[in-house]
Amino acid sequence: MKKVPTLVRAAMAFVILYGFFAFGIAPVTKALVGTAAPLPSSLVLMYSGMSAAAILLYVSLREERWRDFFRPVVRFLRDDEPPTRAKRFARAAVLVLLPPAAGAWAYARASAPPEPPADPPGIHFNLPDKYAAVENPLPWTEDNVREGGILYTRNCAMCHGDAQDGNGLFARAWQPRPANFRDTGTIAQLDENYLFWRIKEGGPGLPKGSIEHRSAMPVWDGVLTDDEIWKIIMFEYTSAGVKPAKRK
Amino acid sequence: MILALAIALAQSESAGRDTYLRRCAWCHGDTGRGDGASAAGMFPRPRDFVRADYRIRSTPHGRLPTDEDLARAIEKGLPGTPMPAWEKILSRDEIAQLVRYLKSLSPRFADERPTPIAVPSGPGSAERGRELYRKARCTLCHGDAGRGDGGIATTLYYEWGLSPPARNLTRGWTFKGGHDPRDLYLRITGGLNGTPMGPYADLLTDRERWDLAHYVASLDVEPSETTEDFVVTATYIDGEVPSGHDAPEWGKTRPITIPLGAQVIRDAPIRWWSPTAGSVTLRALWNGREIAFLVEWGDPTGRGYADSAFLQFPAEAGTKPYLLHGDEDESVLRWHWQSDLAPVEPMGFSVHPFWKEGRRHVVFRRSASGTPGFRPDEFIPLLVSVRDGSNGERGDRRALTTWIYVRPEPRKTFNPWLEALACFLGVVLLQVWILKKVRS
Numbered sequence: 001m002k003k004v005p006t007l008v009r010a011a012m013a014f015v016i017l018y019g020f021f022a023f024g025i026a027p028v029t030k031a032l033v034g035t036a037a038p039l040p041s042s043l044v045l046m047y048s049g050m051s052a053a054a055i056l057l058y059v060s061l062r063e064e065r066w067r068d069f070f071r072p073v074v075r076f077l078r079d080d081e082p083p084t085r086a087k088r089f090a091r092a093a094v095l096v097l098l099p100p101a102a103g104a105w106a107y108a109r110a111s112a113p114p115e116p117p118a119d120p121p122g123i124h125f126n127l128p129d130k131y132a133a134v135e136n137p138l139p140w141t142e143d144n145v146r147e148g149g150i151l152y153t154r155n156c157a158m159c160h161g162d163a164q165d166g167n168g169l170f171a172r173a174w175q176p177r178p179a180n181f182r183d184t185g186t187i188a189q190l191d192e193n194y195l196f197w198r199i200k201e202g203g204p205g206l207p208k209g210s211i212e213h214r215s216a217m218p219v220w221d222g223v224l225t226d227d228e229i230w231k232i233i234m235f236e237y238t239s240a241g242v243k244p245a246k247r248k
Numbered sequence: 249m250i251l252a253l254a255i256a257l258a259q260s261e262s263a264g265r266d267t268y269l270r271r272c273a274w275c276h277g278d279t280g281r282g283d284g285a286s287a288a289g290m291f292p293r294p295r296d297f298v299r300a301d302y303r304i305r306s307t308p309h310g311r312l313p314t315d316e317d318l319a320r321a322i323e324k325g326l327p328g329t330p331m332p333a334w335e336k337i338l339s340r341d342e343i344a345q346l347v348r349y350l351k352s353l354s355p356r357f358a359d360e361r362p363t364p365i366a367v368p369s370g371p372g373s374a375e376r377g378r379e380l381y382r383k384a385r386c387t388l389c390h391g392d393a394g395r396g397d398g399g400i401a402t403t404l405y406y407e408w409g410l411s412p413p414a415r416n417l418t419r420g421w422t423f424k425g426g427h428d429p430r431d432l433y434l435r436i437t438g439g440l441n442g443t444p445m446g447p448y449a450d451l452l453t454d455r456e457r458w459d460l461a462h463y464v465a466s467l468d469v470e471p472s473e474t475t476e477d478f479v480v481t482a483t484y485i486d487g488e489v490p491s492g493h494d495a496p497e498w499g500k501t502r503p504i505t506i507p508l509g510a511q512v513i514r515d516a517p518i519r520w521w522s523p524t525a526g527s528v529t530l531r532a533l534w535n536g537r538e539i540a541f542l543v544e545w546g547d548p549t550g551r552g553y554a555d556s557a558f559l560q561f562p563a564e565a566g567t568k569p570y571l572l573h574g575d576e577d578e579s580v581l582r583w584h585w586q587s588d589l590a591p592v593e594p595m596g597f598s599v600h601p602f603w604k605e606g607r608r609h610v611v612f613r614r615s616a617s618g619t620p621g622f623r624p625d626e627f628i629p630l631l632v633s634v635r636d637g638s639n640g641e642r643g644d645r646r647a648l649t650t651w652i653y654v655r656p657e658p659r660k661t662f663n664p665w666l667e668a669l670a671c672f673l674g675v676v677l678l679q680v681w682i683l684k685k686v687r688s
Contacts, residue, residue, distance in 0.1 A: 106671035153286035173509030
């Protein structure tokens with residue numbers, strides 16, 4: 001069997017690592033903890049940079065491997081035997097196209113405005129301990145769901161929408177946008193006590209340094225009673241046609 | 249046979265009733281009187297299906313809507329109102345059953361046969377329509393520029409005793425029945441039942457109404473989707489930053505329009521569901537020493553009411569205070585303009601307000617140093633809120649944006665083409681060096 005060139009092996013290792021950082025983290029975290037938590041692009045860049053450095057370090061450890069690493073490049077540029085037309089053409093294309101491509105990249109970089117500081121990503125935060133053991137004390141009766149519906153349309157629908165799709169009248173003003181309860185990625189992955197926390201404490205109840213300063217979710221503690229909040233939660237699940245994670 | 253048909257009809261009606269109670273009754277009420285649990289805080293109010301005075305119809309004034317009219321309102325929803333589009337949630341059958349159920353709520357549907365108005369085809373002339381817009385006195389309510397600021401706009405009322413603002417025609421995305429010329433032709437011809445907007449079927453010819461519909465469609469100039477990149481770039485200019493809203497310098501910067509939400513965050517003294525303004529347009533200019541913001545928003549009533557605009561920033565650089573007022577740990581500072589007050593505190597900024605044809609323009613101007621300090625390429629958090637006094641907006645009754653950013657643009661000292669050239673030459677030299685090394 002012919003040995004795979006070092007350059008190709010190194011490139012493959014890099015592609016695999018990059019692919020994992022960019023696309024692999026989300027499914028893995030989803031399988032492990034139930035919610036997908038993809039890496040932000042800045043971390044993907046940092047980790048793949050570190051991977052590239054590690055690969056180069058490995059390659060340069062042995063002189064022979066180092067030379068082998070560059071051999072395809074050297075062979076491409078040097079003619080130890082008379083070159084074929086295809087090789088000549090490919091070499092000319094690379095040498096001619098590379099400088100303008102680099103120029104275009106530099107132009108795009110220089111004329112693009114800087115990106116605003118990004119808030120840490122994530123919709124689902126860890127449930128605070130004091131809510132871990134909280135349970136919905138009310139039964140899922142038609143009356144409770146109905147009362148929840150009345151409270152929902154009065155208090156929540158202007159942002160979360162009368163169709164529970166996160167498309168209320170004021171939804172487009174907020175960042176992050178109000179949750180779409182019909183999306184399988186929101187309340188269907190969560191439990192009633194998690195919603196209870198989010199409704200009771202609203203934006204200011206989120207961890208410091210996350211998005212607590214810009215979440216438009218009000219604090220309902222002191223405005224709605226605990227029973228009213230539970231009824232709203234039961235209505236949201238019922239009307240959106242999804243079930244709490246634990247009750248599935 | 250007839251019996252089977254009657255049973256099938258009754259079943260479909262009861263299925264419609266089930267869907268109605270599950271999805272619609274919250275706002276429209278269990279009996280369809282438009283008095284559901286959440287109706288009180290809503291504007292416009294949910295439709296009363298028993299009175300059946302439907303606004304959005306393809307039929308003449310005072311008539312009932314067709315089945316297609318009702319189905320369209322359910323499928324597509326009513327833009328600019330809380331009525332959502334149900335087409336992705338309810339099946340066609342469910343919507344058809346709902347239509348049948350809604351019709352069963354008013355006995356009128358049993359006797360009357362609504363027939364749709366024929367809509368002309370072919371091109372309409374917005375140019376001729378412009379003449380008709382004045383001649384037919386549309387300006388009295390809708391204003392000269394169509395911003396709902398006509399001379400009698402504040403005296404309008406309709407049968408519920410609510411005073412409906414005349415429609416701002418520059419915001420097509422808030423038209424309940426759509427904003428293409430066909431929809432507008434139907435509204436002009438048949439009017440809106442139960443409102444001051446009467447039918448023009450007898451006052452203008454078919455052709456004139458078709459031309460007018462094209463003119464009204466051409467007034468729809470406000471962007472329907474507000475931009476998602478919430479960054480106001482303060483463009484660098486040489487010379488003085490302007491104080492006037494109409495200074496030519498404003499043409500040098502790109503305006504961005506940002507959606508406003510109602511103040512639903514604080515409960516005390518009251519949450520607010522019905523702000524006048526739906527979006528705000530922002531521009532910023534600076535010259536390294538001074539910065540100016542031009543804030544514009546729709547406000548149909550110009551005089552006689554205490555209108556306000558606030559620009560607010562974190563009180564301390566690098567902090568991220570809570571929306572609206574911050575909290576105990578991290579507070580905000582505000583630049584406040586109010587139409588009937590001189591600036592409350594000497595904040596070191598100047599304000600230059602202007603109102604015309606249903607649109608407020610306020611320029612805030614201040615030194616770029618101080619708190620907050622504006623420096624090139626630094627992102628400063630900014631939150632904008634406005635109050636319309638004629639709509640009873642005071643205190644926290646207002647419309648606001650989320651936290652956005654303002655970024656003062658650096659003075660352009662280099663040309664991106666120079667960087668491109670440097671990179672190009674660098675790569676050429678590198679190639680030559682590598683080739684030499686490889687071939688030696």
